[in-house]
Amino acid sequence: MGLFIAQLLTGLANAGALFMVASGLSLIFGVTRIVNFAHGSFYMLGAFIGYSLLQVLPGMVGFWVAMLLAAIAVGVIGVIVELLVLRPIYRAPELFQLVATFGVILVIQDLALMIWGAEDMLGPRAPGLKGIVRIMGEPVPTYDIALIVITPFVALALWYLITKTRVGILVRAATQDREMVSALGVNQSWLFTGVFFLGAALAGLGGAIQLPKGGADLLMDFNILASIFVVVVIGGMGSLPGAYLAAVLISVLNVFGVTYIPQSTLVLMFVVMAVVLMIKPYGLFGREEVAGEHGQVGEVERPFKPAGLNARLIVAAFLLVLALVPLYGSAFSMVLITDIVIFCLFAASLHFLLGIGGLVSFGHAAFFGGGAYVAALIVTYSDTPMEFALMLAPIGAAMAAVIIGWLCIRLTGVYFAMLTMAFAQLLWSLVYQWGEFTGGDDGLLNIWPSDWLNDTTVYYFLTLIIGVGGILLLRHAAHSPFGYGLRAARDSARQAEAMGIHTKRVQWVAFTFAGAMAGVAGGLFVFSKGSIFPSELEIARSFDALIVVFLGGVKTLSGGVVGGAVLETIKDFLTRFEYWRMTLGLLIIGVVILAPDGIVGSLRKASERLGITKRPEGEV
Amino acid sequence: MTEILRVEHLCKHFGAIKAVNDVSFTLNKAELLAMIGPNGAGKSTCFNMMMGQLKPTSGSVYLRGENITRMAPRVIWRKGVGRTFQITATYQSMTVVENVQVALMSHNHKIFSIRPYAHKLYRDQALGFLETVGMQDQADRHAAVLAYGDLKRLELAIALCHEPDLLLMDEPTAGMAPKERIALMQLTADIVKDRGISVLFTEHDMDVVFGHAHRIMVLNRGELIAEGTASEIRNNAYVQQVYLGGGQLYKKSEEGHVNA
Ligand SMILES: Nc1ncnc2c1ncn2[C@@H]1O[C@H](COP(=O)(O)OP(=O)(O)OP(=O)(O)O)[C@@H](O)[C@H]1O
Numbered sequence: 117m118g119l120f121i122a123q124l125l126t127g128l129a130n131a132g133a134l135f136m137v138a139s140g141l142s143l144i145f146g147v148t149r150i151v152n153f154a155h156g157s158f159y160m161l162g163a164f165i166g167y168s169l170l171q172v173l174p175g176m177v178g179f180w181v182a183m184l185l186a187a188i189a190v191g192v193i194g195v196i197v198e199l200l201v202l203r204p205i206y207r208a209p210e211l212f213q214l215v216a217t218f219g220v221i222l223v224i225q226d227l228a229l230m231i232w233g234a235e236d237m238l239g240p241r242a243p244g245l246k247g248i249v250r251i252m253g254e255p256v257p258t259y260d261i262a263l264i265v266i267t268p269f270v271a272l273a274l275w276y277l278i279t280k281t282r283v284g285i286l287v288r289a290a291t292q293d294r295e296m297v298s299a300l301g302v303n304q305s306w307l308f309t310g311v312f313f314l315g316a317a318l319a320g321l322g323g324a325i326q327l328p329k330g331g332a333d334l335l336m337d338f339n340i341l342a343s344i345f346v347v348v349v350i351g352g353m354g355s356l357p358g359a360y361l362a363a364v365l366i367s368v369l370n371v372f373g374v375t376y377i378p379q380s381t382l383v384l385m386f387v388v389m390a391v392v393l394m395i396k397p398y399g400l401f402g403r404e405e406v407a408g409e410h411g412q413v414g415e416v417e418r419p420f421k422p423a424g425l426n427a428r429l430i431v432a433a434f435l436l437v438l439a440l441v442p443l444y445g446s447a448f449s450m451v452l453i454t455d456i457v458i459f460c461l462f463a464a465s466l467h468f469l470l471g472i473g474g475l476v477s478f479g480h481a482a483f484f485g486g487g488a489y490v491a492a493l494i495v496t497y498s499d500t501p502m503e504f505a506l507m508l509a510p511i512g513a514a515m516a517a518v519i520i521g522w523l524c525i526r527l528t529g530v531y532f533a534m535l536t537m538a539f540a541q542l543l544w545s546l547v548y549q550w551g552e553f554t555g556g557d558d559g560l561l562n563i564w565p566s567d568w569l570n571d572t573t574v575y576y577f578l579t580l581i582i583g584v585g586g587i588l589l590l591r592h593a594a595h596s597p598f599g600y601g602l603r604a605a606r607d608s609a610r611q612a613e614a615m616g617i618h619t620k621r622v623q624w625v626a627f628t629f630a631g632a633m634a635g636v637a638g639g640l641f642v643f644s645k646g647s648i649f650p651s652e653l654e655i656a657r658s659f660d661a662l663i664v665v666f667l668g669g670v671k672t673l674s675g676g677v678v679g680g681a682v683l684e685t686i687k688d689f690l691t692r693f694e695y696w697r698m699t700l701g702l703l704i705i706g707v708v709i710l711a712p713d714g715i716v717g718s719l720r721k722a723s724e725r726l727g728i729t730k731r732p733e734g735e736v
Numbered sequence: 737m738t739e740i741l742r743v744e745h746l747c748k749h750f751g752a753i754k755a756v757n758d759v760s761f762t763l764n765k766a767e768l769l770a771m772i773g774p775n776g777a778g779k780s781t782c783f784n785m786m787m788g789q790l791k792p793t794s795g796s797v798y799l800r801g802e803n804i805t806r807m808a809p810r811v812i813w814r815k816g817v818g819r820t821f822q823i824t825a826t827y828q829s830m831t832v833v834e835n836v837q838v839a840l841m842s843h844n845h846k847i848f849s850i851r852p853y854a855h856k857l858y859r860d861q862a863l864g865f866l867e868t869v870g871m872q873d874q875a876d877r878h879a880a881v882l883a884y885g886d887l888k889r890l891e892l893a894i895a896l897c898h899e900p901d902l903l904l905m906d907e908p909t910a911g912m913a914p915k916e917r918i919a920l921m922q923l924t925a926d927i928v929k930d931r932g933i934s935v936l937f938t939e940h941d942m943d944v945v946f947g948h949a950h951r952i953m954v955l956n957r958g959e960l961i962a963e964g965t966a967s968e969i970r971n972n973a974y975v976q977q978v979y980l981g982g983g984q985l986y987k988k989s990e991e992g993h994v995n996a
């Protein structure tokens with residue numbers, strides 16, 4: 117009994133920081149409709165800044181002053197990010213904003229590395245709260261008790277601010293109806309900035325107060341990201357009580373999980389989320405989001421036709437150049453191109469889902485990594501020939517996509533995105549924690565192709581044929597009646613349903629098809645590397661593909677492929693430098709703000725402006 | 737006379753609001769029936785329940801005697817019902833003719849086919865429907881750049897694709913110039929005559945209503961308050977009162993309401 121209560125208290129204490137970060141994210145989303153992926157970075161900065169402040173501010177008063185100052189400092193950083201990065205793109209589609217905040221993550225990662233170095237920092241214990249109290253004989257840190265007491269006060273203060281003050285009323289009005297606020301004569305952009313300050317400060321506070329328990333390190337940003345999204349989604353986007361309840365639920369669950377089923381703590385969190393969303397699709401306290409309410413805005417996609425003869429000849433010539441690489445290129449260039457082609461296929465499959473289908477999935481890595489793992493596991497555990505394993509990769513990925521798609525397609529917009537991410541994380545945590553079977557963090561090694569393919573040049577050709585074939589198949593599908601049905605469901609589900617199209621089923625099939633194609637890429641990947649690690653299933657992998665689709669141009673047909681080729685090449689070049697993340701992050705932010713049409717879209721517009729190609733009548 | 741559509745005691749309550757309350761009527765083959773009423777009377781709500789976009793609180797809808805209440809819109813469409821929306825719903829990323837082609841692909845059960853080059857599929861047939869509504873010269877324009885009145889006509893072409901027996905048109909002429917309105921309603925009347933289609937439509941332009949409808953129903957605050965021929969409705973004292981003390985029946989009301 118004592119142990120049980122002690123664990124309950126630890127869970128409640130852990131909920132403190134989680135709640136603060138999650139409520140900040142929820143607040144920002146509620147008002148600005150921006151899903152701030154950089155929120156984990158604000159949390160990390162809170163921890164680092166708090167750490168530095170504690171070096172100069174001694175004593176009990178110093179400790180709490182440092183906490184507060186850290187929160188304010190992060191709030192100011194949040195304002196800077198809002199002003200420089202987000203303000204220019206409030207009218208842009210959701211995906212743009214998302215990609216921009218991802219750029220911010222990269223920049224902050226390298227800034228933190230520059231300032232604080234790569235060493236993990238052990239948090240100092242809080243003066244005056246260093247001891248333990250015994251509850252029914254079990255030791256509980258005094259600091260935990262303090263956190264349990266403080267958190268409800270923070271929550272209450274927030275609740276008071278939101279429900280009882282004029283500012284709060286404006287924030288709530290903005291959450292419900294953005295146009296109304298501007299109609300009331302309130303300067304909307306300063307309201308957004310203010311909310312960003314508050315949200316970022318909350319994340320900073322969360323990072324700072326967990327210092328005595330967890331310290332500060334450079335992995336904190338991604339590590340907390342998944343948890344805060346789970347909390348916000350379970351609680352309901354934009355709901356404070358929901359965030360508190362979910363933070364407590366997840367934290368307590370975690371503590372008990374560690375004790376009783378240590379192999380599945382991570383899995384548990386996502387299972388809970390999936391179950392909640394299946395019963396209450398908009399979270400415990402969330403409001404139903406009408407499809408399209410906050411959907412894609414901005415320019416409408418242009419009609420497209422299959423490529424003309426000239427374009428086909430250019431592509432054919434380019435493929436010929438690629439096919440002849442073994443004659444004049446080095447082995448290194450073949451390896452690089454193999455990587456690029458695989459990545460392009462992965463990106464093209466996401467582009468099909470996202471560009472043609474309008475389905476923004478945050479978890480596409482599940483099918484890339486999933487396909488790779490299916491092939492690797494089959495090879496590891498049964499003496500399956502490689503050719504057969506390569507075929508099983510897309511089949512395995514498609515099976516996962518059928519199930520995940522069935523569960524996710526019911527939702528739309530941000531909720532769809534969150535749920536796909538949760539399932540991808542579920543798969544990742546399964547692979548990560550089920551070490552005996554999947555190799556866990558050590559991955560699976562020695563997954564080499566059959567002898568006749570085990571040669572850089574031969575494998576190069578195999579990748580080229582399957583990769584390019586897959587990309588062409590995706591393009592063909594876009595031009596087929598199925599592609600038209602998918603675009604119809606995206607453009608106007610209301611009209612599509614009223615003309616006999618089962619839109620959800622069309623989207624489900626598209627989800628499965630895109631998953632299978634990502635699985636093909638995953639299969640090619642694992643045999644080209646000879647090994648596979650859980651990182652291929654990570655959030656960061658899903659984001660790689662998202663960024664590529666966006667960089668290439670969502671609203672163009674070849675955006676995915678072109679973006680994939682460009683980004684892989686840039687990355688190959690940049691990763692030779694120490695601070696490549698910052699450069700890449702700045703590049704991404706620059707493209708978002710300056711060339712929101714992506715590479716292909718911007719090239720198209722430039723050539724129309726220069727009169728090289730004709731602009732269709734009526735287009736901008 | 738054969739009955740196509742029968743609506744019995746249809747109700748839709750949004751909380752305390754009785755948007756539609758105990759509405760019953762029938763629609764016969766080759767009949768052009770108008771449903772009129774002030775803004776917020778419940779016309780669109782009625783349409784949405786007949787076509788399955790909304791589930792009624794109570795009541796039933798019968799199509800050729802078959803109970804279609806609570807069926808999904810796509811199922812009702814396959815039974816030969818087409819509709820146009822008060823706020824147009826078209827595929828903005830496609831060309832005009834492709835919008836019609838998609839309807840034809842769906843009608844021919846080709847939506848799940850991945851045989852390429854859908855832009856050639858049923859193109860001639862689609863051009864034919866565009867010609868019916870007078871849009872053939874705009875076939876290859878991007879739907880996103882069309883004028884509002886043209887979008888309405890495009891929707892009509894789309895709705896005609898599967899040779900429906902019944903057409904539900906929610907404010908088909910909103911956003912058009914007066915001349916265009918008359919032309920479009922004349923076109924609709926011709927279609928009714930030629931193909932024996934039945935049409936139920938709502939309309940705020942009384943010239944259009946009295947000029948073309950065979951029969952008129954008046955809806956007010958969710959309830960049917962009158963039904964009859966043009967002259968019966970025109971001389972109904974209660975109807976005149978609803979439309980603010982007579983005279984108003986001949987005025988055009990505002991355009992572009994946003995209640996979908
Ligand atoms: N989803 C909804 N929730 C609550 N009330 C609704 C909803 N949809 C419609 N209403 C209400 O039901 C009533 C009828 O609306 P409806 O759109 O059917 O009117 P209408 O006759 O089509 O009007 P208009 O001529 O403006 O198109 C209105 O008072 C409207 O506010």
Ligand SMILES: [Mg+2]
Nearest residue numbers: 779780822995
């Ligand atoms: Mg209406």
